[in-house]
Structures are given as C-alpha cells and as structure tokens.
Amino acid sequence: MKNAANHPPASLGLGGDGDEIAAITEVERVFGVRLDYTDSRQWTTVGDVYAALKQALPLEQAAESGTWLLFTQAISKETGVDPQKVNADTLLLGKAIFDMRIALVVACVLGISLAFARHWQ
Numbered sequence: 001m002k003n004a005a006n007h008p009p010a011s012l013g014l015g016g017d018g019d020e021i022a023a024i025t026e027v028e029r030v031f032g033v034r035l036d037y038t039d040s041r042q043w044t045t046v047g048d049v050y051a052a053l054k055q056a057l058p059l060e061q062a063a064e065s066g067t068w069l070l071f072t073q074a075i076s077k078e079t080g081v082d083p084q085k086v087n088a089d090t091l092l093l094g095k096a097i098f099d100m101r102i103a104l105v106v107a108c109v110l111g112i113s114l115a116f117a118r119h120w121q
Contacts, residue, residue, distance in 0.1 A: 011091035012046065013079040020092060021113050023078045027053060030074040031061075037111040046075060047088030 014020040027049065028034055033056040035049075043049055050071055054062040061067060072083035081090075 011093060012076055012081050012086070014092050016093055019078045021110050023075050023092075024049065024110060024114070026077050027071060027074045030070060031057060033057060037114065040111050044092060045088060046072070046086055046090040046092065049075060049092070050088065 012023065014023055024035065031053060033053070035052045035056050039052070043052070050068070053071060054067075057067070069083065072086040076083045076086055
C-alpha cells in the first residue's frame with residue numbers, strides 16, 4: 001500500500017468561489033505578466049495554467065528549471081497545498097465539486113473579473 005503523504009494532491013482545492021481568481025492573480029504578480037485568457041475555459045489542471053504562463057514569459061525564463069517550482073508556489077498559495085507535491089495533472093478545482101459546467105462558469109467569471117480589474121487599474 002502506498003503512503004498517502006507521498007501522493008500528489010488530486011486538486012489544489014480551489015472552490016470556484018473566487019479563490020481561483022486570487023490564485024491566477026498571484027501567478028501573474030509573481031512573474032510580472034498577464035496571462036492570455038482566450039483558452040481559459042479549457043483550464044482544468046495546473047498544467048493548463050502553466051502552459052499559459054510559459055506563453056507569457058520570455059523563452060529563456062520559461063525554460064529555466066526553477067520556473068515550475070516558483071509557479072507551483074504561487075498557484076498553491078491560496079489553498080496552502082504543498083507546492084512540491086503539485087504536478088501538471090493536479091486539478092484546479094476541488095475534485096468533489098469538479099464538473100465541466102462549474103469549470104466553464106469559473107473560467108467565464110475569471111476572465112470577466114480579470115478584464116474588469118485590468119480596466120480599472
């Protein structure tokens with residue numbers, strides 16, 4: 001039997017209640033970039049957001065070995081999940097509430113909220 005402490009978390013535990021916006025905003029703040037939200041409706045895993053981050057970063061920074069760890073620290077800050085246990089397949093939303101309808105609503109709210117926040121900066 002495997003030790004549960006060594007397993008990656010099934011999700012970051014974001015609940016679709018606004019904490020996902022805080023998590024994405026933290027990633028943008030840490031890296032000093034703005035992500036492209038065009039495909040945010042399809043973001044269901046940490047790896048999806050990381051791919052968007054890599055597109056926003058200069059090539060050399062995206063390729064640096066420490067970028068992943070810095071990213072996982074930023075995206076998991078809101079929920080307190082151990083960033084060293086997060087992998088590309090880790091779900092953004094809590095597994096118990098994860099469903100495509102919720103993901104679509106969250107993506108829409110995230111995109112609208114961040115666009116609105118940028119407009120008023």
